[in-house]
Amino acid sequence: APLTQPAPSPEDAPGRLAAVLDRRLALGVEVARAKWNSGQPIQDVPREQAVIEATVNRATAEGIDPALARAVIVAQIAASRALQESLHADWKAAGQGRFADALDLGRDLRPQFDALGSDLLAALKDAEPALATPAGRRAMLEAGDRFMALRPAAARAAALAPFR
Numbered sequence: 001a002p003l004t005q006p007a008p009s010p011e012d013a014p015g016r017l018a019a020v021l022d023r024r025l026a027l028g029v030e031v032a033r034a035k036w037n038s039g040q041p042i043q044d045v046p047r048e049q050a051v052i053e054a055t056v057n058r059a060t061a062e063g064i065d066p067a068l069a070r071a072v073i074v075a076q077i078a079a080s081r082a083l084q085e086s087l088h089a090d091w092k093a094a095g096q097g098r099f100a101d102a103l104d105l106g107r108d109l110r111p112q113f114d115a116l117g118s119d120l121l122a123a124l125k126d127a128e129p130a131l132a133t134p135a136g137r138r139a140m141l142e143a144g145d146r147f148m149a150l151r152p153a154a155a156r157a158a159a160l161a162p163f164r
């Protein structure tokens with residue numbers, strides 16, 4: 001997020017959730033760089049299934065509506081894919097070479113996704129009551145547009161689809 005982005009206030013649960021969603025997209029940028037170097041496909045279906053299953057199981061254990069948790073994580077994975085595809089298209093058009101400083105997907109990045117998953121569920125649990133109301137969903141969409149303003153439009157739209 002840009003340095004000018006105000007931090008969400010403690011009582012702003014949709015803002016906190018939007019901030020976590022933007023951090024997840026920031027990880028997607030790093031994944032896009034790793035996969036650009038390795039030539040690995042952007043989509044990894046077994047990994048997606050594992051992330052979704054872990055999220056739904058933990059949500060259930062923590063008293064979060066599992067259907068909400070599933071919809072949110074499925075949307076964030078779609079957003080990450082859209083972001084990575086957009087970046088690869090840009091890099092292809094620009095004739096971008098290999099990145100000298102990309103992180104390692106398995107060793108560095110997937111553990112960061114797993115760690116961020118805890119923050120995502122904590123923020124989702126706090127935002128859950130607001131998200132049950134039209135005003136809360138509106139606040140979520142506004143916060144998402146602000147926090148993800150600099151991400152590709154397709155990624156932002158996919159990330160926010162469950163709140164429309």
Ligand SMILES: O=C(O)C(=O)C[C@]1(C(=O)O)C=C[C@@H](O)C=C1
Nearest residue numbers: 031042043044047048051077080
């Ligand atoms: O872990 C990866 O390989 C990613 O690209 C991240 C991610 C995700 O959002 O969790 C997105 C797309 C892949 O299909 C699998 C998982």
